[in-house]
Amino acid sequence: MSGVGWRAWLRGSPRPEPVARELFDEAFQRRLEYLAVASRRLFAGSLQAERRTRVAGSGVTFAEHRAYAPGDDLRTLDWNVFARTERLLVKRFEEDEDLTVAIVLDVSGSMAFGDGARFDHARRLAAAMAYVALANLDRAALFAVGDRVVARLPPARGRGQIFKVLSFLRGLDAGGRTDLAAAVRTLGAELPRRGVAVVISDLYDPEGFERGLDALRWQRFEVMAVHVSDARDADVPARGDVRLVDSETDEGRDVTVTPAVAARFAEAHASWRRDVAAFCAARRVPCAEAEVHGDFADQVLGLFRRQGLVA
Secondary structure (H helix, E strand, C coil): CCCCCEEEEECCCCCCCCCCCCCCCCHHHHHHHHHHHHHHCCCCCCHHHCCCCCCCECCCEEEEEECCCCCHHHEEEEEHHHHCCCCEEEEEEEEECCCEEEEEECCHHHCCCCCCCCHHHHHHHHHHHHHHHHHHCCEEEEECCCCCCEEEEEEEEHHHHHHHHHHHHCCCCCCCCCHHHHHCHHHHCCCCCCEEEEEECCCCCCCCCCHHHHHHCCCCCEEEEEEEHHHHHHHCCEEEECCCCCCCCEEEEEEEEEHHHHHHHHHHHHHHHHHHHHHHHHHHCEEEEEEEECHHHHHHHHHHHCCCCCC
């Protein structure tokens, strides 16, 4: 068994069922507008230089001249320079490219465990990230992943696209196994314009969440991680004879839970969380913990502030 994403319940007791709730209610949509205003400087910081390119004959900020080459557009020639020097030079300008924000949402089985609060919170975070990008005139793409890409929403631009985003997220279900590295392996080919990859996940990956984040880094994405956590993950609520069941494979194991066993489980979970933070710090990957009962807007802005992307 993977040992990842397990939850426990007493032998013979029913599995917890998701609670029906409105995913994107009116209050949620008002919070999106607040985020759009609060994040108006999104990606104006460390990524700004990467977004400026030099293109012949376009843009508004002059960059340089270069020698004319056969095939260049004659409209890009600087005739004033030619009149003075009789040299054919092409004008080049700087222009801003829109940024592609790839939102990688974990839809594996562990995300849906219990009452579904984690998966709902993750989808709200994904919607908020997408809206911030769209409101700042960037492109947003969404990828729902487990051990592969199970659904995708191609890059789109403009605030009006948020309705497609919300519809896409509403239609997702969580299930199956996690293999983040395998799922994101082809994102670079699908998104030739590199940008930011925001991974929203509980990071319970039997193959190692580290491989998934590194796979995106090696494809030259600017990676951010949103660790969707639940305080109940560190608890084994039952005592005595318990059947632990892997929430992604349904493989089970019978154990006897004593107070000492429960304490060791809690310490192992705390150690794993420290390892997550240490890995991201070593790779300079901004990582925000998003507790399922926290405020999604504060969590989104907290991640961006940590990266220095918003005021």
